[in-house]
Amino acid sequence: MAENDGMRSLRPTLRVNGVPVWQELLSPQAQQEAVSAVLEVAETAPFVVPVTPSGRPMSVGMTSAGSVGWITDRGGYRYETRHPSGVLWPPIPEAILAIWRKASGVARPPSSCLINLYREGARMGLHQDKDEGDLTWPVVSVSLGDAALFRVGGTERKGRTESLWLNSGDVAVLSGETRLAYHGIDRIRAGSSSLVPGGGRINLTMRVVAGY
Numbered sequence: 001m002a003e004n005d006g007m008r009s010l011r012p013t014l015r016v017n018g019v020p021v022w023q024e025l026l027s028p029q030a031q032q033e034a035v036s037a038v039l040e041v042a043e044t045a046p047f048v049v050p051v052t053p054s055g056r057p058m059s060v061g062m063t064s065a066g067s068v069g070w071i072t073d074r075g076g077y078r079y080e081t082r083h084p085s086g087v088l089w090p091p092i093p094e095a096i097l098a099i100w101r102k103a104s105g106v107a108r109p110p111s112s113c114l115i116n117l118y119r120e121g122a123r124m125g126l127h128q129d130k131d132e133g134d135l136t137w138p139v140v141s142v143s144l145g146d147a148a149l150f151r152v153g154g155t156e157r158k159g160r161t162e163s164l165w166l167n168s169g170d171v172a173v174l175s176g177e178t179r180l181a182y183h184g185i186d187r188i189r190a191g192s193s194s195l196v197p198g199g200g201r202i203n204l205t206m207r208v209v210a211g212y
């Protein structure tokens, strides 16, 4: 096959409010490799518990790889070229870039891979991803470890939402209409997977950020 058509030739196993999900797209071995790659990133750029602009700690641990990483603190939500410690974000590991190529079909690499760590009880409230400057590129999301109850609405906060349990190895692609959908994680099914050392769930979100 000369061209990468992403997964346009592979049907999503389901859609949740229009968001296509390829369930268990990653083999158990590919999942292991992705987790190992994340743990290497975290040696250089450790997970931090960010605070919202209002000063409230999030329940999710975060780090990033790539040219830029998404952060939040008292100064607001934004992309930065360095971890809060001052070190540059590590490059996105090849095993993770391979998932981007397969899922997005986009030739250029992502600017950023946000890595979210959900231990028991962690959640993420309903929000839009809109700090990227250019919203025409797809976003690729990869679930690893414990199952998570994912909620997706429309482009207005008040819209009707649909929920789906995301399992380890599931991949979702957000593009077009769904790129600005409200979404969040209501809860984690702790202990449902033994993939993540210490337990829990890791989510990778790869994005193109304007200028990077």
Ligand code: MD3
Pocket: 114, 116, 124, 129, 139, 141, 148, 172, 174, 178, 179, 180, 181, 182, 183, 184, 185, 203, 205
């Ligand atoms: C729908 N992460 O990091 S991934 C995030 O599981 C984030 O950690 C969640 O929301 C998580 O911003 C959900 C699925 C996802 C990711 C990005 C999206 C859904 C999206 C962007 C637009 C619409």
Ligand code: FE
Pocket: 127, 128, 129, 183
């Ligand atoms: Fe998001």
